[in-house]
Amino acid sequence: MKKYLYPTILIAAIGIIASCNSNSQKAIINEPDALVSHIDSTVKPGDDFFLFANGKWFKNNPIPNSEQQNGLWQLIQDTINAQVRNICESSAALTNPEVGSNKQKIGDFFFTGMDSLTLNKSGINDLKGDLDKIDSIKDLNGVIQTAAYIHSVSGSPLFGFGVGQDDKISNKNAIFISQGGLSLSNRNFYFDTDARAKMIREKFVEHLNNMFKLMGYDDAKAKNAADNLMKLETAIAKTSRKKEDTRDPLKNYNKMSFKSFQESTPNINWSLFMEGVNLKNIDTVVVGQPEFLTALNGYLKSFSLDVWKDYLKYHFIRRLSNYMDDKTYIESFNFYSTVLRGVKEPKPRWKRTVEQTNGSLGELIGQVYVSEYLPKGTKEKLVEIGNAIKDVYAQRIKTLDWMSEGTKTKALHKLNTMVMKIGAPDKWKDMSNLKVDKKSYVHNVMAANKWFFNYMINKFGKPVDRTEWDMEPQTYNAYYNPSNNEIVVPGCNIIIPGYEHKLADDALLYSVIGGSTFGHEMTHGFDDQGSKYDELGNLNNWWTSEDSIKFYAKTKMIVKQFNDYIAVDSLHINGEMTQGENIADLGGIMFGYEAFKKTNQYKNKESIGGLNPDQRFFLGYALAWMINARPEAIADQVRSNEHSPAKFRVIGPLTDMPEFLTTFNIKQGDLMYRPDSLRVKIW
Numbered sequence: 001m002k003k004y005l006y007p008t009i010l011i012a013a014i015g016i017i018a019s020c021n022s023n024s025q026k027a028i029i030n031e032p033d034a035l036v037s038h039i040d041s042t043v044k045p046g047d048d049f050f051l052f053a054n055g056k057w058f059k060n061n062p063i064p065n066s067e068q069q070n071g072l073w074q075l076i077q078d079t080i081n082a083q084v085r086n087i088c089e090s091s092a093a094l095t096n097p098e099v100g101s102n103k104q105k106i107g108d109f110f111f112t113g114m115d116s117l118t119l120n121k122s123g124i125n126d127l128k129g130d131l132d133k134i135d136s137i138k139d140l141n142g143v144i145q146t147a148a149y150i151h152s153v154s155g156s157p158l159f160g161f162g163v164g165q166d167d168k169i170s171n172k173n174a175i176f177i178s179q180g181g182l183s184l185s186n187r188n189f190y191f192d193t194d195a196r197a198k199m200i201r202e203k204f205v206e207h208l209n210n211m212f213k214l215m216g217y218d219d220a221k222a223k224n225a226a227d228n229l230m231k232l233e234t235a236i237a238k239t240s241r242k243k244e245d246t247r248d249p250l251k252n253y254n255k256m257s258f259k260s261f262q263e264s265t266p267n268i269n270w271s272l273f274m275e276g277v278n279l280k281n282i283d284t285v286v287v288g289q290p291e292f293l294t295a296l297n298g299y300l301k302s303f304s305l306d307v308w309k310d311y312l313k314y315h316f317i318r319r320l321s322n323y324m325d326d327k328t329y330i331e332s333f334n335f336y337s338t339v340l341r342g343v344k345e346p347k348p349r350w351k352r353t354v355e356q357t358n359g360s361l362g363e364l365i366g367q368v369y370v371s372e373y374l375p376k377g378t379k380e381k382l383v384e385i386g387n388a389i390k391d392v393y394a395q396r397i398k399t400l401d402w403m404s405e406g407t408k409t410k411a412l413h414k415l416n417t418m419v420m421k422i423g424a425p426d427k428w429k430d431m432s433n434l435k436v437d438k439k440s441y442v443h444n445v446m447a448a449n450k451w452f453f454n455y456m457i458n459k460f461g462k463p464v465d466r467t468e469w470d471m472e473p474q475t476y477n478a479y480y481n482p483s484n485n486e487i488v489v490p491g492c493n494i495i496i497p498g499y500e501h502k503l504a505d506d507a508l509l510y511s512v513i514g515g516s517t518f519g520h521e522m523t524h525g526f527d528d529q530g531s532k533y534d535e536l537g538n539l540n541n542w543w544t545s546e547d548s549i550k551f552y553a554k555t556k557m558i559v560k561q562f563n564d565y566i567a568v569d570s571l572h573i574n575g576e577m578t579q580g581e582n583i584a585d586l587g588g589i590m591f592g593y594e595a596f597k598k599t600n601q602y603k604n605k606e607s608i609g610g611l612n613p614d615q616r617f618f619l620g621y622a623l624a625w626m627i628n629a630r631p632e633a634i635a636d637q638v639r640s641n642e643h644s645p646a647k648f649r650v651i652g653p654l655t656d657m658p659e660f661l662t663t664f665n666i667k668q669g670d671l672m673y674r675p676d677s678l679r680v681k682i683w
Contacts, residue, residue, distance in 0.1 A: 033608060033611075034497070034498025034499060035619055035620065035623060036610065036611065037056065037057070038053060038056050038057040038623065038626065039053060039055075039056055039619070040052055040054070040055025042055075043055055044670070045664040045666065045672075046665070046666040046667070046670030046671065047671045047672065048671065048672070049618075049622060049650060049651055049654060049664065049672060050622060050625075050647040050651055051647075052622075053619050053626075053650075054071075054622055054623070054626040054628075057071075057626060058070075058071075061628075063628060063629075063630060065343070066343065066344070066345050066347040066351075067343060067347075068337070068341040068342060068343045068630050068632075069629035069630065069633060070627075070628050071625075071628050071646070072496070072497065072623060072624070072625075073476065073627055074627075075497045076476055076492075076495050076496070076497065077476055079497070080474055080476060080492055081354050081355065081358075083372075083373045083474070084354050084357070084358045084365055084369070084474060085350065085351075085354045087368050088106055088353070088354055088365075089110070090103075091103040091106040091107035092107035092110045093107070094107055100432065102364040102367065102368070103368075104436070105431075105434065105436040106361055106364055106365060108436050108437055108438045108444070109357050109360065109361055109436050110353055110357045111438055112438055112440060112441035113323070113349075113352070113356060113357065113441050114349060114350065114353050115438075116326070116349060119324060119325050119326070119441060120326055122325060122440070123324070123327070123328070124214060124324060124325070124328060126324070126440050126442050126443060127316070127317060127320065130149075130316060131215060131313055131316070131317070134146055134309055134312050134313050135309065137305065137308075137309055137312075138305075139305070140269070140300055140301075140305075140308075143300070143305070143308050143309075143312065144268060144269045144272050144273050144276070145272055145273075146312050147273065147276075147312065148272075148273045148274075148276025150312060150315060151453070152450055152454075153446040153450050153453070154315070154316050154317075154318075154319040154320055154446065154449065155315040155316065155318060155319040156180050156181070157181055157311065157312055157315040157316075158180070158181045158296060159180045159181055159292070159293065159296065160176070160178035160179060160180035160181075160288070161175075161176070161177055162175075162176050163279075163456050163457055163459050163460045164176060164483075165483035165484070165537065166286065167249055167253050167286070167483065167533075167538070167539040168539045168540075169538065170464065170483045170484070170536055170537035170538050171463065171464050172463075172464065173459045173461070173462065173464060174285070175279065175284075175286065175460065176285070176286045176288065177261075177286070177287050177288065177293065178252070178287070178288030178289060179240045179241060179246075179288060179289045179293075181236050181296070181315075182233055182237055183204070183314070183315070183318065184200075184204065184233075185636070185640035186243055186639050186640035187237040187238075187240045187242065188242075188639045188640070189237075189639060189640075190233065190238075194569065194570065194571070196569060196571075196632075196635055197639075199339075200339060200340065203339045204335065204339075205226050205227065205230050206226075207331065207332075207334070207335035208225070208229055208230065208314065209223055209225075210331050211314060211317065211318070211321075211331060212226060212313075214327065214328055214331060215313060215317070225307075225310040228307045228310065229311055229314060231303075232303050232307055232308075233311075235295075235299055235303075236296065236299065239291065239292055239296075240289070241289050241292070242577075243574075243577050243640070243642070244574060244576035246288070246289070247528065247529055247576070247577070247579075248529070248532075249482075249529055249532055249533075249539055250532060250539060252288040252289070253286060253539060254286065254287040254288070254290055255284050255285070255287075256284065256285065257284055258270070258282045258285060261285050261287065264290070264293070264294070264297075265294065266297065267297045267300040267301055268293070268296070268297055268300065277453075277457055278454070278457055279457060318332065320442050320445065322352070322356070323441045323442040323444075329346070330346070339632075340632060340636050341630060341632050341633040342630035342631060342632030342633055343630070343633075356445065358472075358474065360444070360445055360448035360449075361431075361436075361448065362472040362474065362475065363428055363429045363431055363472060364431060365472070365474065366424065366472035366473050366474055369472075369473055369492075370423075370424045370473050373474075374423070374424070374473060374492070374494075378423055378491045378494045379422050379423035379491065381494070382422045382423065382489060382491075382493075382494065382513065383422055385509060385513050385514050385595075386422065386489070388510075388514065388595045389514050389518040389519045389592065390415065390418070390420075390518075391595070392591045392598075393519070393522055393523075393591050393683075394415055394416070395594075396590075396591065396683050397412055397415065397683075398412070400683070403547050403550075404544055404547055406544065407542070407547045410534075410535075410542045413535050414485060414526075414534065414535040415522070415525070417485060417535045418487065418522065418525060419466075419484065419485065419486035419487070420486070420487055420518075421469060421486055421487070421488040422488075422491075423489075423490070423491040425468075426467065427467065429455065431451060433451075434448065435447060436448075466484050466486075470488065471488055471490050472490065473491040473492060474490065474491075474492050475492065476492055476493065476495075477490065478490065478493060478517055478521055480522070480524035480525060480530065481537075482524075482525065482530045482532075482533040483533070483537040484537050487518065487521035487522060489518070493513070493517060496508075496512065505601055505606075505616065506599040506600075506601040507602075507608075507613050507616035507620055508617075508623070510592045510593070510596035510599065510617065510620075511589070511592050511593075511616075511617045511620035511621040511624065512620055512621070512623065514591070514592035514595050514596065515588045515590075515591065515593070515621055515624070516589070516592070516621065516624040516625075517588075518588075518591075518592075519587060519589065519590070519591035519592045519595075520588030521584070522587075523583060523587030523588055523591075523683070526587075527580040527583040527584055527587075528555050528579055528583065530580075531543065531551070551682075554680065554681065554682045555579055555583065557678075557680045558575065558579055558583060558682070559575035559579050560575060561582075561678070561680060562574075562575035562578055562579070562644060562652060563575035563576075565644075565648050567635075567637075567638045567644075567645050567647075567648065568631045568634040568638070568645075569631070569635065571638045571639075572638075573638060573644050573645070573648060574638065578641075578642055578643060578644045580642060581642055581643045581649075582644060582652060582653070583682060585649050585653045586652070586653040586682065586683070588653075589653050589654070589657065590657065590683060591683070592617075592621075593617060593657070593659060596613070596617055601613055614659065615663055618654060618660050618663055618664070625647075625649050625650050627646035629645065629646065651672060655673070655679070656674065657679075658679070661673065
């Protein structure tokens with residue numbers, strides 16, 4: 001993945017896409033309205049607008065035992081899974097597909113994932129050769145060589161590594177090394193003192209013990225390996241920056257010559273690692289957190305070779321455990337899904353296999369998906385809404401009272417040159433040299449991992465391809481890439497349950513697609529991270545010092561606002577870590593609302609389902625985040641994710657909008673009321 005992508009779980013609209021005109025809107029006025037059917041009238045809007053808007057749906061649709069959450073996102077993912085399943089099953093049913101064809105690869109990959117008899121018969125034997133090689137490591141050079149191999153086919157031991165656009169020279173690809181190497185998703189898990197964090201650490205050591213037993217260790221050896229691995233990862237976590245302290249791209253950009261880099265960490269044979277990943281003629285590297293690598297350099301000596309072997313074995317097998325026998329899969333599921341996220345039982349095998357086939361071969365599936373499932377007119381409608389939001393954003397910039405005229409000119413230029421990639425790529429990645437067969441599921445996954453790893457490696461020394469996509473059209477998500485100054489919105493974001501076979505009205509189009517999608521992603525170009533990149537995608541301070549001071553004074557307000565929210569148990573949201581997404585949510589919904597006010601529905605005050613345009617717009621925004629998550633999943637998100645939980649992505653930005661407070665008559669004394677002095681006003 002590229003650095004500093006800003007993925008957003010996008011809830012984008014709208015069933016069948018053609019032109020959205022007032023006649024089509026009037027045709028659905030008398031039909032049952034999905035938006036109205038979700039409202040829980042027992043909740044006051046001013047107490048909890050999230051539950052007021054979505055509560056009835058939550059009551060009628062409990063979270064399935066196999067999921068960590070339920071809601072609009074899950075419903076849409078289920079729709080996509082069903083479509084991808086058709087592609088997988090029809091491909092697997094072909095009796096004599098052309099070897100090397102897309103459908104042969106899709107069919108064989110899916111077949112091996114569904115073949116539970118072979119998987120359970122094989123156990124971990126398909127990985128025995130790799131585990132034996134780790135056992136045969138004789139020195140630190142062997143540790144580094146093996147780490148390079150694991151990076152290419154499985155996990156990311158020791159540190160983060162990748163090839164991507166140089167932050168300061170966006171037309172050049174660079175090598176990046178950063179902190180990493182942990183099995184838990186954030187350093188906080190190793191140190192937090194609340195009851196849930198302590199329980200997770202205890203369960204993690206139990207899980208490690210069980211995994212080593214599955215690898216053939218006796219009880220005493222497994223316990224010793226688990227305890228030592230926990231000590232090692234705790235040390236690594238201790239010298240890792242907090243996630244909120246990695247938000248500044250300037251502080252994460254430490255370019256040095258390869259020679260100096262090698263000399264700074266003499267226990268890490270970087271030449272051997274680069275040779276292992278097939279990188280040559282390296283002049284410089286960009287180091288994210290130099291102090292982390294200094295500490296890691298010491299740990300390679302202070303922890304024994306046997307501890308490092310166990311560490312490598314676990315990191316190798318952990319990322320592959322989902323593609324092996326049921327025993328290994330369940331052990332990993334019990335910790336990473338049940339303990340960490342509260343999921344009670346595994347998904348059906350077909351769903352797991354469909355999702356992994358899509359994950360590994362999504363580029364191939366996407367070509368079939370576009371031709372067979374993406375509605376005609378999708379791209380045109382999305383472009384129309386995106387341009388409308390862009391126009392509103394430009395007007396907002398022009399009227400800002402805290403930005404100087406010179407900076408406004410540069411901001412408008414950056415906005416005008418921002419590229420919108422929408423629907424599907426014009427050209428697909430060439431995966432013709434990827435080999436897939438019916439022999440081994442885990443080896444098929446490893447082959448796909450290796451293909452994508454080599455695809456990344458091959459970028460080094462070549463010009464940046466600015467036409468490239470990092471998501472497939474069937475991926476229900478979107479992102480802003482500051483190095484390209486682009487937003488990418490895959491075509492499947494056009495789906496929304498409840499509005500099949502009819503057009504949704506502009507209130508939903510502009511709250512869901514306009515606000516939560518385009519407005520949100522465009523704002524990332526000007527949040528606390530994206531604002532540090534210029535219109536060409538280079539790290540470049542194009543703000544005046546006075547503008548920066550005023551801007552960061554405003555961002556401190558949104559940090560404080562979200563720090564005050566308690567998400568679950570006694571866990572507060574980390575306003576510093578989530579500020580970029582919170583800024584984007586606030587900007588997105590404001591731009592969506594301004595663009596909506598220019599539509600005929602708003603101007604004509606058209607009522608649908610007994611709701612006026614303003615009510616429908618804000619309820620539509622709550623629909624965009626209609627996600628009910630388990631407490632365990634929320635706790636995990638708060639500790640490790642830059643996105644605030646869904647509820648606060650609704651009530652946070654809306655309580656900063658006076659138009660929302662007026663629409664639902666929210667006044668002083670109501671739980672959601674925020675006085676004007678505390679409302680965040682950035683854009």
